[in-house]
Amino acid sequence: MFGETSAGELVADSITAWFGTHKVLDRVSLTMETGKVTALIGPSGCGKSTFLRILNRMHEMVPSASLSGEVRLDGSDLYERSQRLTWARRQVGMIFQKPNPFPAMSIYENTIAALNLTGVRANREQKDQLVEDSLRKASLWDEVKDRLEQPGGGLSGGQQQRLCIARALAVAPRVLLMDEPCSALDPTSTRRVEETIAQLRGQMTIVIVTHNMQQAARVSDECAFFLAAQNTPGVIVEHGDTGAMFNNPQDERTFDYVNGRFG
Ligand SMILES: Nc1ncnc2c1ncn2[C@@H]1O[C@H](COP(=O)(O)OP(=O)(O)OP(=O)(O)O)[C@@H](O)[C@H]1O
Numbered sequence: 304m305f306g307e308t309s310a311g312e313l314v315a316d317s318i319t320a321w322f323g324t325h326k327v328l329d330r331v332s333l334t335m336e337t338g339k340v341t342a343l344i345g346p347s348g349c350g351k352s353t354f355l356r357i358l359n360r361m362h363e364m365v366p367s368a369s370l371s372g373e374v375r376l377d378g379s380d381l382y383e384r385s386q387r388l389t390w391a392r393r394q395v396g397m398i399f400q401k402p403n404p405f406p407a408m409s410i411y412e413n414t415i416a417a418l419n420l421t422g423v424r425a426n427r428e429q430k431d432q433l434v435e436d437s438l439r440k441a442s443l444w445d446e447v448k449d450r451l452e453q454p455g456g457g458l459s460g461g462q463q464q465r466l467c468i469a470r471a472l473a474v475a476p477r478v479l480l481m482d483e484p485c486s487a488l489d490p491t492s493t494r495r496v497e498e499t500i501a502q503l504r505g506q507m508t509i510v511i512v513t514h515n516m517q518q519a520a521r522v523s524d525e526c527a528f529f530l531a532a533q534n535t536p537g538v539i540v541e542h543g544d545t546g547a548m549f550n551n552p553q554d555e556r557t558f559d560y561v562n563g564r565f566g
Pocket residue numbers: 322327345346347348349350351352353354365
């Protein structure tokens with residue numbers, strides 16, 4: 304059935320990453336549990352975005368980039384040689400900091416744009432249903448249902464970001480990665496995106512990079528705190544239940560970071 308999701312467990316196992324000879328992550332392991340929201344937090348430059356991009360094989364698009372370690376989705380190695388890139392991208396969707404709908408393409412066509420890329424065929428009726436379902440899941444349907452043929456670029460920034468979420472949802476990913484999805488949005492749009500995350504929780508596994516500690520506390524079940532000490536690659540200092548990470552962190556550096564003492 305189109306648009307139906309089932310969450311998957313994502314396991315990063317001993318990930319080391321380089322840009323050229325610059326090692327930016329060192330043996331990072333993290334289990335992102337099925338249907339939960341995991342927030343990646345930590346100061347600028349500690350490798351959160353690099354780690355996130357490794358989770359859907361975007362890191363390898365950078366010419367100088369390399370990595371070692373494994374990423375497994377429900378036990379299947381995302382980087383296995385015979386595994387197709389489109390398969391990986393279909394299972395693991397990505398939302399970027401800056402909303403990136405196709406500006407001249409209609410809201411309708413934007414929503415199902417990834418279907419063609421992933422080789423899924425659908426008739427008009429199936430597409431109509433998928434557009435409605437995806438826009439509903441992204442909490443955008445009521446605002447755009449009467450102007451689906453208008454360009455995606457005509458929406459507000461917050462609506463564009465929810466359109467990008469709808470576009471990602473249309474191919475039924477098992478994991479949704481979000482790289483600071485609200486940092487370009489106003490507080491009202493941020494709240495709408497956070498509400499959308501809350502509604503999607505359980506239906507798919509979500510991994511979100513955020514610099515906003517209140518946001519991490521509001522939206523996530525688990526947190527992973529990344530840190531790169533001076534001139535050393537990023538590592539995970541602490542990972543666990545979000546409540547515990549904020550109220551009773553085990554590592555002094557986590558305490559200092561979540562309380563805004565650095566970064
Ligand atoms: N395309 C690239 N080429 C070379 N070095 C890069 C590239 N992208 C990131 N880096 C380097 O990798 C390290 C980790 O960067 P990354 O963007 O993953 O950190 P981050 O924790 O997400 O930072 P921020 O919170 O500022 O987005 C940094 O030293 C950065 O300069």
